[in-house]
Amino acid sequence: MSVPSPVYLWGLVPLGLLGIGLLAHKSLAVRWPALGDWLRRRTWPWTLRIVHVFLLASFIVLMLSGVAIYLPDLHAVLLPWLQTIYALHVWLGTAFLVALLIALLSSPRLVRRVRLVDWTLVSAGSLFLGVSGYVLWFDTTFPVYWNAIAFGWHGWVAYALLAWLLVHGFLRTFSFQRSGHPLNWRVDFTRRRFLSMGVSLVGASFGLLGLAGMRRRPDPTSGGVDSMATSDAAAQWAFPEHYSYTGIYPEIDPVGFRLSIGGLVEHPVTMRLEEIRALDPVMIRSNFHCVTGWSVPDVPWDGIAVEALMAHAGVLPQARYLAFYSADGVYVDCLSLQQARVRGVMLAYGIAGEPLPGRGGFPLRLVVPGMYGYKSVKWVDRVVATAEPVTGTWERQGYPADAYLGSVKTGF
Ligand SMILES: Nc1nc2c(c(=O)[nH]1)N[C@H]1C(S)=C(S)[C@@H](COP(=O)(O)O)O[C@H]1N2
Numbered sequence: 001m002s003v004p005s006p007v008y009l010w011g012l013v014p015l016g017l018l019g020i021g022l023l024a025h026k027s028l029a030v031r032w033p034a035l036g037d038w039l040r041r042r043t044w045p046w047t048l049r050i051v052h053v054f055l056l057a058s059f060i061v062l063m064l065s066g067v068a069i070y071l072p073d074l075h076a077v078l079l080p081w082l083q084t085i086y087a088l089h090v091w092l093g094t095a096f097l098v099a100l101l102i103a104l105l106s107s108p109r110l111v112r113r114v115r116l117v118d119w120t121l122v123s124a125g126s127l128f129l130g131v132s133g134y135v136l137w138f139d140t141t142f143p144v145y146w147n148a149i150a151f152g153w154h155g156w157v158a159y160a161l162l163a164w165l166l167v168h169g170f171l172r173t174f175s176f177q178r179s180g181h182p183l184n185w186r187v188d189f190t191r192r193r194f195l196s197m198g199v200s201l202v203g204a205s206f207g208l209l210g211l212a213g214m215r216r217r218p219d220p221t222s223g224g225v226d227s228m229a230t231s232d233a234a235a236q237w238a239f240p241e242h243y244s245y246t247g248i249y250p251e252i253d254p255v256g257f258r259l260s261i262g263g264l265v266e267h268p269v270t271m272r273l274e275e276i277r278a279l280d281p282v283m284i285r286s287n288f289h290c291v292t293g294w295s296v297p298d299v300p301w302d303g304i305a306v307e308a309l310m311a312h313a314g315v316l317p318q319a320r321y322l323a324f325y326s327a328d329g330v331y332v333d334c335l336s337l338q339q340a341r342v343r344g345v346m347l348a349y350g351i352a353g354e355p356l357p358g359r360g361g362f363p364l365r366l367v368v369p370g371m372y373g374y375k376s377v378k379w380v381d382r383v384v385a386t387a388e389p390v391t392g393t394w395e396r397q398g399y400p401a402d403a404y405l406g407s408v409k410t411g412f
């Protein structure tokens with residue numbers, strides 16, 4: 001399942017219009033209690049009233065911050081605040097779950113029990129959002145296959161829950177009370193039943209993620225780099241989405257392309273693509289994690305080791321860092337020489353034997369296994385050896401230069 005696009009949120013527009021239409025319609029507004037009453041809920045104890053408003057408000061903020069984290073275009077604009085938005089999203093999500101738990105636990109004391117459909121859909125949806133959210137948040141704790149699946153599901157379940165909350169809002173606003181109607185069936189749960197249901201739902205969510213993750217895992221017995229993807233389409237499957245800080249995806253002519261290696265080197269060189277491809281290739285499989293939560297498991301990269309490339313130019317003893325510049329003219333990132341010499345650090349030119357897709361950094365992108373995706377500069381056309389570190393694009397916003405997985409734990 002690929003990543004849900006916020007474009008689907010347009011589907012809510014007709015629903016919203018319907019709601020406004022109903023509210024504006026005089027006779028309807030007289031017959032049914034208005035929105036204000038709906039929020040006041042005078043028959044409820046004050047704790048529940050507060051929890052109810054909190055759930056509503058925080059759900060809206062969660063949807064908005066979720067879209068901000070996810071949508072690449074917004075991403076670029078919001079980069080300086082992204083860590084804060086991410087932390088807000090996680091903590092508010094946690095608070096949402098706690099508030100929901102309070103509401104559900106205290107509901108047996110209510111005069112009128114909670115409606116079955118609200119109880120089931122809201123608690124199941126929220127639990128699943130919680131489970132998939134924490135799988136995304138603890139990005140190095142869970143198998144990367146889980147992360148990849150959890151990302152798509154987190155989005156889809158959020159949309160589904162949003163859709164239900166709208167329906168719920170309309171039903172309650174217009175006081176749909178017909179007793180005996182399935183929409184008005186009430187829950188009849190004792191507290192113990194309720195808790196065991198909760199535990200099994202959490203178990204079921206984890207189980208689903210695990211199963212879906214296992215199905216996604218390539219067959220280990222067939223081995224080899226070539227086993228996973230041999231067609232262009234399959235190679236692109238590995239990266240369902242692409243991201244660009246500048247909003248521009250440069251299209252690079254492979255014939256005119258030159259990689260220049262300069263700075264503190266014995267002899268600066270410029271290389272054509274075919275010269276680079278003629279060098280001893282390196283093939284690795286590594287998991288790709290973006291700090292904002294999404295992951296691509298087991299990408300089969302082909303490329304040339306950064307160390308072998310630098311050997312061509314001869315790095316001078318006073319050089320301590322390598323800066324990798326993107327042909328987009330803006331994006332840059334930097335590794336210490338020591339980090340650049342680690343096995344698997346490469347300028348990749350392909351995935352599973354196919355050239356990189358244009359949006360995915362064609363013709364060359366840096367790949368640093370074990371570090372977050374922002375180190376993986378796309379469209380690299382210049383490598384410069386320096387004595388001092390160059391501050392990378394994401395590092396300027398406060399992200400660590402030593403971007404080892406797990407090193408970014410905003411909010412904790
Ligand atoms: N030139 C350039 N390289 C870049 C970026 C960018 O915006 N511009 N984004 C980085 C980030 S934050 C990530 S997660 C990955 C995204 O890779 P993808 O677009 O292939 O999914 O590229 C990295 N390299």
Ligand SMILES: [Mo]
Nearest residue numbers: 290291373374
């Ligand atoms: Mo990223």
